[in-house]
Amino acid sequence: MSVRRVKAGYLPGLSADEVQWHVLPFTQGAQRIEVEVPVLSSAQMNALADRVRRASALHLKTLSVSAIIAIIDRAIARLLDRDDPYRRQADALLPVISGYDAEMVRLGLTGFFKTFRAPQLHRFVVEDFSNPLVLDAFQPAPKGGAVRAYGPQLLMHSWAGNVPALALWSFVCGLLVKAGNVGKLPSAEPLFAGWFAQLLAEVHPPLADCFAVVWWRGAGDDSADALYAQADTVVAYGGNDALQAIQRRLPVTTRFLAHGHKLGFGVVSAAALDTLKAPALARRAAWDVMRYDQQGCYSPHVFYVQRGGQVAPRTFADYMAGELANLQRRYPRRGLDLAESSAVAKWRQSIEWQDAAHSAQANDDGLIGDHEAAWSVAYVDAAPVLAPTASQRSILVAGVDALNDVAPLVANGGAFLQTAGIASTPQELYRIAEQLGAIGVTRISAIGSMSMPEAGWHHDGRFNLLDLVRMTEIEQSAEVAAEPFASYEP
Amino acid sequence: MNYAGPPDADILEFIAQDGCTDEQFHRLALSLFAYQYHANAPFRRFCQQRGATVRNVKSWHDIPAVPIDAFKIMELRCEPSTPAERVFMTSGTTRADMRGRHFHPRLDVYDLSMTRHFARRFMRGVARMPMGILFPDEVAMPSSSLAHYLALAKTTFGSDDSRYFMSPQGIDLDGLWQRLEQAEQSGEPYALLGASYSFVHVIDALRKAGRSFRLPPGSRILDTGGYKGQSRELPLDAFYDALTELLGVPRELCINMYGMTELSTQFYDDGNAVVPSIKSGPHWIRSRLVDPATGRTVPDGERGILAHCDLGNFNSITTILTEDVGEPAEGGFLLLGRAEGAQAKGCSLAVEAFIQSAAS
Numbered sequence: 062m063s064v065r066r067v068k069a070g071y072l073p074g075l076s077a078d079e080v081q082w083h084v085l086p087f088t089q090g091a092q093r094i095e096v097e098v099p100v101l102s103s104a105q106m107n108a109l110a111d112r113v114r115r116a117s118a119l120h121l122k123t124l125s126v127s128a129i130i131a132i133i134d135r136a137i138a139r140l141l142d143r144d145d146p147y148r149r150q151a152d153a154l155l156p157v158i159s160g161y162d163a164e165m166v167r168l169g170l171t172g173f174f175k176t177f178r179a180p181q182l183h184r185f186v187v188e189d190f191s192n193p194l195v196l197d198a199f200q201p202a203p204k205g206g207a208v209r210a211y212g213p214q215l216l217m218h219s220w221a222g223n224v225p226a227l228a229l230w231s232f233v234c235g236l237l238v239k240a241g242n243v244g245k246l247p248s249a250e251p252l253f254a255g256w257f258a259q260l261l262a263e264v265h266p267p268l269a270d271c272f273a274v275v276w277w278r279g280a281g282d283d284s285a286d287a288l289y290a291q292a293d294t295v296v297a298y299g300g301n302d303a304l305q306a307i308q309r310r311l312p313v314t315t316r317f318l319a320h321g322h323k324l325g326f327g328v329v330s331a332a333a334l335d336t337l338k339a340p341a342l343a344r345r346a347a348w349d350v351m352r353y354d355q356q357g358c359y360s361p362h363v364f365y366v367q368r369g370g371q372v373a374p375r376t377f378a379d380y381m382a383g384e385l386a387n388l389q390r391r392y393p394r395r396g397l398d399l400a401e402s403s404a405v406a407k408w409r410q411s412i413e414w415q416d417a418a419h420s421a422q423a424n425d426d427g428l429i430g431d432h433e434a435a436w437s438v439a440y441v442d443a444a445p446v447l448a449p450t451a452s453q454r455s456i457l458v459a460g461v462d463a464l465n466d467v468a469p470l471v472a473n474g475g476a477f478l479q480t481a482g483i484a485s486t487p488q489e490l491y492r493i494a495e496q497l498g499a500i501g502v503t504r505i506s507a508i509g510s511m512s513m514p515e516a517g518w519h520h521d522g523r524f525n526l527l528d529l530v531r532m533t534e535i536e537q538s539a540e541v542a543a544e545p546f547a548s549y550e551p
Numbered sequence: 552m553n554y555a556g557p558p559d560a561d562i563l564e565f566i567a568q569d570g571c572t573d574e575q576f577h578r579l580a581l582s583l584f585a586y587q588y589h590a591n592a593p594f595r596r597f598c599q600q601r602g603a604t605v606r607n608v609k610s611w612h613d614i615p616a617v618p619i620d621a622f623k624i625m626e627l628r629c630e631p632s633t634p635a636e637r638v639f640m641t642s643g644t645t646r647a648d649m650r651g652r653h654f655h656p657r658l659d660v661y662d663l664s665m666t667r668h669f670a671r672r673f674m675r676g677v678a679r680m681p682m683g684i685l686f687p688d689e690v691a692m693p694s695s696s697l698a699h700y701l702a703l704a705k706t707t708f709g710s711d712d713s714r715y716f717m718s719p720q721g722i723d724l725d726g727l728w729q730r731l732e733q734a735e736q737s738g739e740p741y742a743l744l745g746a747s748y749s750f751v752h753v754i755d756a757l758r759k760a761g762r763s764f765r766l767p768p769g770s771r772i773l774d775t776g777g778y779k780g781q782s783r784e785l786p787l788d789a790f791y792d793a794l795t796e797l798l799g800v801p802r803e804l805c806i807n808m809y810g811m812t813e814l815s816t817q818f819y820d821d822g823n824a825v826v827p828s829i830k831s832g833p834h835w836i837r838s839r840l841v842d843p844a845t846g847r848t849v850p851d852g853e854r855g856i857l858a859h860c861d862l863g864n865f866n867s868i869t870t871i872l873t874e875d876v877g878e879p880a881e882g883g884f885l886l887l888g889r890a891e892g893a894q895a896k897g898c899s900l901a902v903e904a905f906i907q908s909a910a911s
Contacts, residue, residue, distance in 0.1 A: 399890055403843045433845045
């Protein structure tokens with residue numbers, strides 16, 4: 062077995078021998094990676110937060126947004142270069158850390174990084190600020206006076222590790238609003254965020270002290286409290302219990318931006334189900350299920366498929382099963398541990414037994430394919446309300462008579478709703494979007510793009526950048542009142 | 552053996568004999584499988600989905616293990632319902648239709664299975680001894696298999712002065728303290744049996760009262776079922792240490808029973824001097840460790856989910872897939888707790904969390 066030891070995190074001003082290190086082991090087949098994550102004392106954490114706050118005031122807040130975008134663009138260009146040492150490191154280690162198929166990770170990273178190039182980042186900023194210059198200086202306000210946006214002095218991130226490199230989203234958001242950033246690594250993927258920090262420092266050395274990447278075990282100890290006390294804004298990803306635990310530790314004046322668990326689904330209109338288009342659509346649907354084995358917040362769990370097209374919903378389910386079987390050969394599912402395996406088995410069995418219990422009436426319901434396959438497609442003719450499957454490439458296909466039937470079925474998802482993938486006519490798209498938007502869906506994409514959010518998307522329906530800033534306004538009255546004091550006034 | 556009717560007689564005979572060969576176990580398991588396959592339509596469909604038929608199931612390993620959730624969803628039975636049957640239900644949710652049900656047309660097989668094994672593992676050669684039961688009786692809980700099990704223990708192995716210490720208000724602590732004092736004075740070994748969480752309540756009450764007992768040598772304790780949210784959670788070492796400290800029963804004589812409503816046979820350890828202890832069953836039940844996703848036996852030495860083939864389950868199904876994680880051990884298995892299902896990672900959503908939020 063080959064064993065590699067890697068240090069994680071990014072700690073400006075602290076040398077490796079000044080902090081303690083904790084080892085997180087990851088094993089895939091014959092490869093073992095031992096990731097050393099830093100364990101800081103609260104004094105060290107306090108000093109680190111101070112340093113980041115001060116350096117970002119000096120070196121980041123003084124850059125224009127365009128200059129920051131140019132720096133990030135140079136870092137991303139290196140990550141998109143397959144021969145760059147950073148990218149090679151990511152391609153080599155992230156599959157072992159996450160267990161995902163190496164080729165799937167490589168494809169996923171490239172698609173992901175592309176959304177952080179300069180043109181995409183400019184679009185990202187303009188999504189939230191119609192005049193991006195408001196981040197650089199006071200800008201005239203339509204109502205009179207002037208306005209300027211200030212990012213946090215110290216922005217703290219609590220990252221999730223369900224998908225490799227996920228930390229990039231909020232890290233980049235923090236940079237774009239010129240915040241000093243301190244992020245906490247997820248134990249499930251403790252590498253990427255530290256690499257990105259290093260890379261940024263390499264690309265533009267004055268930024269070296271403007272961010273830090275730390276770790277603590279579980280909910281964290283005194284050092285976590287030290288950081289929570291200093292941050293003026295906290296962005297956190299995770300389950301509602303974990304989010305609530307963080308929220309309870311924050312001073313009431315701290316802005317808390319929580320991204321909880323989400324649940325995606327798809328809707329397929331009969332109009333999309335002719336014999337030519339349906340197989341291609343099923344292929345795209347299968348890709349959305351396959352990417353990161355459904356571990357994304359945007360990943361679909363149920364496809365509601367309308368009856369009455371040339372291709373019946375059950376046949377669509379068969380197509381999807383075929384595509385998932387193909388994808389399993391190209392991008393095999395990651396190995397499951399006992400708990401994950403149990404969850405998948407439990408979900409499959411619940412379908413099997415529902416089916417066996419209703420054996421009296423002949424129907425199309427049931428699991429499709431071999432019960433040992435590393436993917437699961439279940440078909441149910443009477444569409445159930447939205448509920449998550451066991452993930453790991455488990456998908457439920459359900460028949461509906463009308464597209465209008467879908468909104469009531471997913472309404473129970475409430476705060477868990479996020480992405481809906483839709484295949485329909487343009488008229489249907491807008492009608493369904495109205496219905497789904499009204500009950501809480503925040504993102505509607507094409508099927509096949511569900512697991513690839515576009516640059517500048519509004520994560521969970523919020524403003525990624527606008528939510529981070531505070532506006533300072535010079536009211537017209539101040540401007541008018543200042544006039545008489547000008548030296549050139551008589 | 553090919554059963555058109557119920558196979559009780561063969562099973563009773565099998566349980567009554569001392570041990571069995573692999574061949575004998577296979578033969579009875581396979582004929583029971585054939586009987587249940589024909590008499591139990593939902594089970595037959597399940598087997599057919601797995602490609603298992605009477606022809607290609609060649610050993611007890613090949614019998615598809617039915618997940619215990621199935622006991623909640625449908626009536627898994629071979630004989631039609633009769634007024635005299637006993638139905639044991641799993642604890643858990645209050646919604647009756649979501650509780651697992653195990654139908655026993657007669658209890659002779661269950662009772663023989665229980666008494667044969669209990670005599671060997673708990674009584675260890677003692678015919679009868681005074682018993683205190685820390686669990687409701689069968690009148691209070693007619694559909695609890697544990698209530699029946701403990702009643703059977705009391706009537707078959709308890710001396711006349713055995714009694715329950717359970718009232719609708721909870722454990723009769725004063726009565727229990729009196730009885731324990733009396734046992735201390737008489738020097739006659741005493742047995743306390745009950746749910747694990749009942750013992751936690753006893754531990755807490757003794758601590759609060761600042762009391763402890765030194766039960767006479769040979770006294771023993773049987774706990775079962777875990778805490779089930781009915782008491783605070785105690786680590787195993789702390790639990791058995793407290794029993795030794797407060798009741799004077801050495802950990803070697805604190806025996807844990809592992810049983811399930813879905814089974815007709817129980818597993819025991821030989822005391823809990825070391826935890827987790829090795830659990831084992833009698834010759835009419837066999838266990839294997841499986842990968843739940845495929846139902847296949849895991850490679851030697853690896854952890855898996857426990858599947859049990861219980862020949863005492865004549866009316867339901869012999870082979871069930873539990874949700875318990877096991878590890879192979881000398882002469883049996885270590886029980887490592889429940890497979891909690893996959894924890895949600897990051898922003899994806901696990902089923903449990905969704906169900907919890909939907910229920911709240």
